[in-house]
Amino acid sequence: MPGHTDLLSQIASYCRRHDMAESTFGRLAVNDGKLVSRLRDGKSVTLNTLDRLQAFMTDGAPGRAAPTPVNAGGSGAPVPATSARRPAPEPAPRPNNGSNNEQNNAGGEKNFRFFDNRQKYLMFVNTCSEKWVVANRVAMELAHIHPTPPAVRVFDAGLGDGTVLTRLMRAMHARFPTMPHYISGKEISLEDIRLALEKMPDRFNEHPATVLVLTNMYYSEAPWLRVRSPAAAASLVWHEVALEGTSSFSFEEQITELQPFLAEHWQAKASEKTGNPIYERPVVLVVYRRDHRFLLDSVIPKPGSTHADFDLVIASQPYRLRVPAAFKAEKVVAPLARALAPGGRLVGIHSHGNDPGLEIVRDVWPNEQPYVTNRHDILRAVKDALGSAHRELKFNAYSDARSIFRYDMHTLPNELAGAIGTSTLFAAWNAAIYVAQIEDERLSDVVKDGRYIDATAGVLRKHGGLWFNDETYVISRKQG
Numbered sequence: 001m002p003g004h005t006d007l008l009s010q011i012a013s014y015c016r017r018h019d020m021a022e023s024t025f026g027r028l029a030v031n032d033g034k035l036v037s038r039l040r041d042g043k044s045v046t047l048n049t050l051d052r053l054q055a056f057m058t059d060g061a062p063g064r065a066a067p068t069p070v071n072a073g074g075s076g077a078p079v080p081a082t083s084a085r086r087p088a089p090e091p092a093p094r095p096n097n098g099s100n101n102e103q104n105n106a107g108g109e110k111n112f113r114f115f116d117n118r119q120k121y122l123m124f125v126n127t128c129s130e131k132w133v134v135a136n137r138v139a140m141e142l143a144h145i146h147p148t149p150p151a152v153r154v155f156d157a158g159l160g161d162g163t164v165l166t167r168l169m170r171a172m173h174a175r176f177p178t179m180p181h182y183i184s185g186k187e188i189s190l191e192d193i194r195l196a197l198e199k200m201p202d203r204f205n206e207h208p209a210t211v212l213v214l215t216n217m218y219y220s221e222a223p224w225l226r227v228r229s230p231a232a233a234a235s236l237v238w239h240e241v242a243l244e245g246t247s248s249f250s251f252e253e254q255i256t257e258l259q260p261f262l263a264e265h266w267q268a269k270a271s272e273k274t275g276n277p278i279y280e281r282p283v284v285l286v287v288y289r290r291d292h293r294f295l296l297d298s299v300i301p302k303p304g305s306t307h308a309d310f311d312l313v314i315a316s317q318p319y320r321l322r323v324p325a326a327f328k329a330e331k332v333v334a335p336l337a338r339a340l341a342p343g344g345r346l347v348g349i350h351s352h353g354n355d356p357g358l359e360i361v362r363d364v365w366p367n368e369q370p371y372v373t374n375r376h377d378i379l380r381a382v383k384d385a386l387g388s389a390h391r392e393l394k395f396n397a398y399s400d401a402r403s404i405f406r407y408d409m410h411t412l413p414n415e416l417a418g419a420i421g422t423s424t425l426f427a428a429w430n431a432a433i434y435v436a437q438i439e440d441e442r443l444s445d446v447v448k449d450g451r452y453i454d455a456t457a458g459v460l461r462k463h464g465g466l467w468f469n470d471e472t473y474v475i476s477r478k479q480g
């Protein structure tokens with residue numbers, strides 16, 4: 001199945017050639033006038049729909065039973081010459097959400113949250129080295145940024161459990177020990193905010209000149225801390241915490257005391273449009289050490305006078321694998337690229353495949369193709385999304401050798417020598433389906449008949465372990 005980008009451009013050129021509105025195309029091809037706009041929003045199509053679209057564009061072409069163009073005169077109503085083929089509406093395709101954020105989600109069933117499965121995420125981050133390796137990769141960029149006073153500015157476009165960011169903060173301290181650090185991150189999930197905050201007391205201890213800013217805003221808002229909808233802006237909660245004392249212990253106490261505030265305000269609801277979690281109200285939490293307030297005065301953001309201008313943006317696994325490149329670009333990467341300061345660098349990282357993890361998945365679902373867009377597709381789509389503004393940026397896809405990196409599932413020595421323990425098998429299966437983003441609803445059958453155990457054990461034995469590949473790219477803003 002081609003990526004949506006290809007499909008959408010095929011449809012667009014078909015419509016141009018036939019002077020046909022996209023809604024008409026959808027209606028004629030599959031009896032669904034909203035199909036094209038939903039595709040553009042990242043929604044998936046079934047293989048059956050795809051076949052019908054392709055058949056319509058091929059068989060329905062002029063000279064071969066072409067549909068009448070909309071502006072061909074007569075009643076103006078398009079009459080498909082292939083109307084005998086006009087199919088009945090089919091059930092709505094499975095939703096294909098962009099991430100756990102409203103903005104990169106397409107429509108679909110309500111309250112569909114497989115992507116956010118806590119159990120799977122937590123098991124994955126604790127059994128595989130990905131977040132460590134990602135942090136090391138991002139930290140390499142510190143050698144190439146050119147911070148200007150008053151602070152080194154970093155934005156994490158999805159904190160997750162905070163492992164990547166806190167590891168990066170350690171590397172930042174090592175490289176820029178005496179500069180103020182402005183560390184900002186977005187995260188919709190209250191559970192992840194808790195996990196990320198829990199890792200911060202030691203950071204404030206080692207690097208006192210730190211301003212930490214957490215928000216639940218969307219990609220197009222969070223870097224600027226600016227809410228677009230006036231109604232939502234009116235409900236903005238802006239909370240500043242000046243940490244007292246000088247020890248990790250006292251910082252931890254005060255950060256733990258934030259729990260009731262977080263529980264009250266960091267709430268998500270299901271979007272009426274897409275069913276995906278979105279903020280109830282936008283929240284900004286600003287944390288710094290009171291004993292450094294004077295020094296940090298110009299770094300601490302104030303409501304109404306905020307800016308983005310980041311030296312480094314982390315975009316680690318920020319979108320769903322199966323959404324089209326255009327969607328990933330427009331909703332996630334392009335806004336982040338706009339948030340770069342001159343000389344600033346955005347590091348994008350996503351799963352690549354071609355690894356034993358995918359072998360497990362293919363053993364169970366032989367035709368599975370989770371990796372529909374690669375870094376080249378995404379960079380091309382980001383250029384398109386940015387229009388002429390892309391000329392201020394550099395797009396670095398790198399060679400495969402430089403871009404693709406491996407991370408492993410942790411195993412104990414000898415763990416795979418004899419009979420493989422249940423917990424190892426389960427961790428490996430969990431990682432394989434998590435990384436390939438297999439929806440829960442597809443799991444019950446294969447889990448019932450035990451196929452997955454054989455598949456997982458077979459791959460673990462064959463390779464003597466389990467590993468995965470990620471790929472990375474960098475978008476940098478030219479220096480002023």
Ligand SMILES: C[S@@+](CC[C@H](N)C(=O)[O-])C[C@H]1O[C@@H](n2cnc3c(N)ncnc32)[C@H](O)[C@@H]1O
Pocket residue numbers: 099100115116117121130131157158159160161164315316317318319351434435436437
């Ligand atoms: C939790 S965040 C990513 C947060 C943070 N940037 C990180 O890297 O942990 C966005 C989504 O990415 C998905 N995700 C995280 N790591 C992944 C991986 N290695 N492969 C595929 N998807 C992943 C999760 O399902 C999650 O909902």
